[in-house]
Amino acid sequence: xxxxxxxxxxxxxxxxxxxxxxxxxxxxxxxxxxxxxxxxxxxxxxxxxxxxxxxxxxxxxxxxxxxxxxxxxxxxxxxxxxxxxxxxxxxx
Numbered sequence: 246x247x248x249x250x251x252x253x254x255x256x257x258x259x260x261x262x263x264x265x266x267x268x269x270x271x272x273x274x275x276x277x278x279x280x281x282x283x284x285x286x287x288x289x290x291x292x293x294x295x296x297x298x299x300x301x302x303x304x305x306x307x308x309x310x311x312x313x314x315x316x317x318x319x320x321x322x323x324x325x326x327x328x329x330x331x332x333x334x335x336x337x
Contacts, residue, residue, distance in 0.1 A: 249276040250331045255323040263323075273330065280328045287326065290317045 248271060254264040267283075270276040297314045300306060306314070 246271075246335055246337050248333050248335055249273050250333060251276050251279055251328055252331055253326050253328050256325045256327045257323075267328065273332075276330045280330070283326075283328065287321055290321060293317060 248269050250269050251267040252264060253267045255262065257263065268276075268279055270279065294314060294317050297306065297310055300310065
């Protein structure tokens with residue numbers, strides 16, 4: 246049986262570099278779709294974080310806005326994420 250492991254890294258250098266197993270799939274297409282969806286979701290979330298930061302320049306954030314920003318910041322702790330797929334043959 247073959248699995249397709251989506252592996253992510255933070256694209257940092259040297260001691261700040263981190264790599265982790267993000268998800269495993271039974272088909273390459275599923276792994277590719279996952280990466281595409283993650284990139285789109287991250288883009289939307291980062292855009293929303295920029296919107297909240299712009300609001301903060303004009304006025305104090307509401308508790309809900311601040312909570313949303315903190316949640317998104319926790320969800321995406323790295324400035325940049327790079328994804329790749331590694332194929333593994335495993336015994337059933």
